[in-house]
Amino acid sequence: MNFKELLRFLGELQQNNSKEWMDANRKRYQQLRKEFIAWLDDIDRSLAEIDDGYYPTPGKKGINRINNNLMFHPNKPIYKDHFAAGLDKAPGTGDFYVEIGLQGSLFAGGIWRPEPKTLRSIREAIDYDGEEFQKILNKRSFKALFGDLYEDEKLTTAPKGFQKDHPYIDLLRNKSFGVVHRFSNEEVFQPDFKDKLIKVYLEMLPFRRYLNKAITV
Structure with missing residues (x-):
């Protein structure tokens, strides 16, 4: 290409x-x-x-x-x-x-602004085993590539059915659950660009699998 x-x-x-x-x-x-x-x-x-x-x-x-x-x-x-x-x-x-694209290039994954039933399923998964999800997000190599969750709209309080002092309230308040890794266009032109794409895909995989399991099981 x-x-x-x-x-x-x-x-x-x-x-x-x-x-x-x-x-x-x-x-x-x-x-x-x-x-x-x-x-x-x-x-x-x-x-x-x-x-x-x-x-x-x-x-x-x-x-x-x-x-x-x-x-x-x-x-x-x-x-x-x-x-x-x-x-x-x-x-x-x-x-x-x-x-x-012109503004740089990116790889992303997750669930953006899902419909209420799907969002509820993700929140219930976090309520059940949020520790596992938090462990994925806190992994050093994951942080290095993605930082925090993609910044999007959040509730100002706890979602319905969850306590305000829930140990994972900051996660539960999200309306989207996604991560992004950005590349400069100069990186896109390099011969190892495909290798970098695969590296990002693999690092993102546990995050995406957690969310997909939450909305399909």
């Missing part, structure tokens, strides 16, 4: 964010999309080899649309400034998110 050409295209797209410009550059976009899907397919195969529980997700299935959803975000530009995809996308679970 020629990531430099991908970012060059995205930069020009953001300077000319219109359907007219995209139509004039459609072949260029389609070629880059094809290359990105092929890169995703290679990552998909590699992750399946190292993770027995991996859910195969071909690039065509995992890749996100480049169009912003203007129905819900009418003030956003027509096109995004990144290419992205979700891998390991077993139905009803959180995926492993990959994004390559």
Whole structure:
């Protein structure tokens, strides 16, 4: 995958964010999309080899649309400034998110703003064995790659059915449970970028497995 050409295209797209410009550059976009899907397919195969529980997700299935959803975000530009995809996308679970874009690139995973039933399941899991979840979050190598949970909206008090002095109240107040590792574009251009992606995936795996077990068992 020629990531430099991908970012060059995205930069020009953001300077000319219109359907007219995209139509004039459609072949260029389609070629880059094809290359990105092929890169995703290679990552998909590699992750399946190292993770027995991996859910195969071909690039065509995992890749996100480049169009912003203007129905819900009418003030956003027509096109995004990144290419992205979700891998390991077993139905009803959180995926492993990959994004390559102008503002840097990132790998992320977890559950973002789940519907109430799913959120309740995660909170009940933390109530039952929050010590296990906290141990995952506090692991030194995990902290080094992700820091803390992704900062998102939180309740100002205890969720319904949980005590304010619950030992894991700070976790229970979250509305999202996700982590992010960011890369500079210079890192993306390096030959060992795939190795770094795999390292992040493996470090994130116990975190994602805990959440997926919480919402599927």
